[in-house]
Amino acid sequence: MTNVGCVVLAAGFSNRLGEEKALLETGEGALVGWITRRLSDQGMSPLVVTREEILDEVERAVRPCDVVVNPSPEKGRTGSIIIGISKLDEISEGSYRLIVVPVDRPGFSDSTISKLKESMISCCPSRGGRGGHPILLSEEDVEIVRNAPKEASLRSLVASEKFEVEDPFLHLNVDTQKDMKDFKSLMSQYSNTLH
Numbered sequence: 001m002t003n004v005g006c007v008v009l010a011a012g013f014s015n016r017l018g019e020e021k022a023l024l025e026t027g028e029g030a031l032v033g034w035i036t037r038r039l040s041d042q043g044m045s046p047l048v049v050t051r052e053e054i055l056d057e058v059e060r061a062v063r064p065c066d067v068v069v070n071p072s073p074e075k076g077r078t079g080s081i082i083i084g085i086s087k088l089d090e091i092s093e094g095s096y097r098l099i100v101v102p103v104d105r106p107g108f109s110d111s112t113i114s115k116l117k118e119s120m121i122s123c124c125p126s127r128g129g130r131g132g133h134p135i136l137l138s139e140e141d142v143e144i145v146r147n148a149p150k151e152a153s154l155r156s157l158v159a160s161e162k163f164e165v166e167d168p169f170l171h172l173n174v175d176t177q178k179d180m181k182d183f184k185s186l187m188s189q190y191s192n193t194l195h
Contacts, residue, residue: 004117007101008102050068068084
C-alpha cells in the first residue's frame, strides 16, 4: 500500500467569521492544533498550509507538525493544496495518496479518517447523501492537482466517490460566530461522538 500524506488547509481569510478560524479557541487550544492532534493520533503526519500573517501562531499551535505558507491564499484552496503537495514531494519517498482537511470543517470522526486512509480511490464522507470533508485524493488525482492551475476548483479537477458515515457533525462549517458556538457546544461530546 502506498503512503498517505495529509494537508490541513488553514490559509483562509475568515471574512464572514470576523476572526481567524485556524486560531479559534476550542477549549483544547486553537482549532488548527486540535485538528492536527486528532490526525496525529490517527498515525498521520499533517502538514499545515497557512498565511504569513498568522504563521507564528499556527506554528505554535501545531508543533511539532510542519507548516508552510501560501503567499497568495486569495486564489483559493487548490493553491494551498498545491503548495502542500510541493512540500510533501520534498519529504516523501515515492508517490502517495493525500487526505485534505479544511480547518473549518472539523466534524469528521476518527473512523472516517481510518476509512479515508484505507481507500485507494478519491473519496469523501457523506451523510444523508451530501458529501463532506475531509477528502482523499488518489495517487493519480494528486498528480492532476499537482499540475493544475492554482485558481481551479478542486471539484472541477477531481471526481470523488462518496461513502456514507454516521458522523453527526460532518456538515458543520465554521464560517460564522453561530457555527463556532455550535462547535464549542459539541466539543464536550467529542469523546462520545467523533471516535
